[in-house]
Amino acid sequence: xxxxxxxxxxxxxxxxxxxxxxxxxxxxxxxxxxxxxxxxxxxxxxxxxxxxxxxxxxxxxxxxxxxxxxxxxxxxxxxxxxxxxxxxxxxxxxxxxxxxxxxxxxxxxxxxxxxxxxxxxxxxxxxxxxxxxxxxxxxxxxxxxxxxxxxxxxxxxxxxxxxxxxxxxxxxxxxxxxxxxxxxxxxxxxxxxxx
Numbered sequence: 387x388x389x390x391x392x393x394x395x396x397x398x399x400x401x402x403x404x405x406x407x408x409x410x411x412x413x414x415x416x417x418x419x420x421x422x423x424x425x426x427x428x429x430x431x432x433x434x435x436x437x438x439x440x441x442x443x444x445x446x447x448x449x450x451x452x453x454x455x456x457x458x459x460x461x462x463x464x465x466x467x468x469x470x471x472x473x474x475x476x477x478x479x480x481x482x483x484x485x486x487x488x489x490x491x492x493x494x495x496x497x498x499x500x501x502x503x504x505x506x507x508x509x510x511x512x513x514x515x516x517x518x519x520x521x522x523x524x525x526x527x528x529x530x531x532x533x534x535x536x537x538x539x540x541x542x543x544x545x546x547x548x549x550x551x552x553x554x555x556x557x558x559x560x561x562x563x564x565x566x567x568x569x570x571x572x573x574x575x576x577x578x579x580x581x
Contacts, residue, residue: 390428392418397439402485406436406492437506440493443486444510451479452521459523466566466575472522474562476545480552487549515542 387395394417400409411432415422429435449579454475463471480487497504515538524537544565552559560568569575 389418389420390425392420393424393428393435394439395436396420398443401439401443401489406440406489406496409436433500433503437503440489441510444490444514444565447479447486448517449522451476454479455521455523458548466569469569470525470562470566473544473548473561473565475550476522477552477559477561480549480556484553487553491550491553511542515539518542518545559580 393414396414396416397409399417400413404413411422411425411433411488414420414432414435416427426437429438455472460467460471491506493503497507516534517538518541519525519529519534519538522541525533525539529537532557548560548565
């Protein structure tokens with residue numbers, strides 16, 4: 387593993403253990419067994435390295451989620467049954483990745499004071515929209531761009547909102563069934579017809 391990869395691994399570890407704001411360049415160097423000059427050489431700044439670490443950690447979660455969602459798919463499920471099953475599995479993975487979600491929300495507050503970070507995270511959100519729309523099996527990957535963006539924005543809003551509620555109080559946060567019931571209610575779908 388080269389210095390770049392070591393730095394990313396060290397930064398991810400620091401991000402999850404200490405958070406974005408409390409991690410120093412020296413913390414990353416200690417966690418990665420590299421040197422301060424390596425940060426500048428490979429990433430330019432500590433914040434750029436931390437951003438890359440956050441994106442990589444989120445992508446790893448996405449890959450893990452994709453594997454979990456690919457298992458036990460029932461082709462006979464209705465779209466709402468599939469929605470409920472998918473969200474139940476997504477929410478079930480929150481505890482294992484709690485520190486990642488805490489770091490994500492910490493970043494949101496930093497964007498107010500670091501406008502230079504905004505384009506980076508705007509691009510990351512655009513990627514997340516596309517990924518979530520298909521990963522959560524909400525639509526076909528070959529759908530038109532408008533549908534992907536709309537459905538992906540909905541999925542990202544739900545994910546962010548459910549995580550926020552879960553971080554505050556996991557016992558009172560919605561589960562997959564709650565979310566499916568909400569979709570049924572908003573869409574005016576009779577629960578007996580969706581089975």
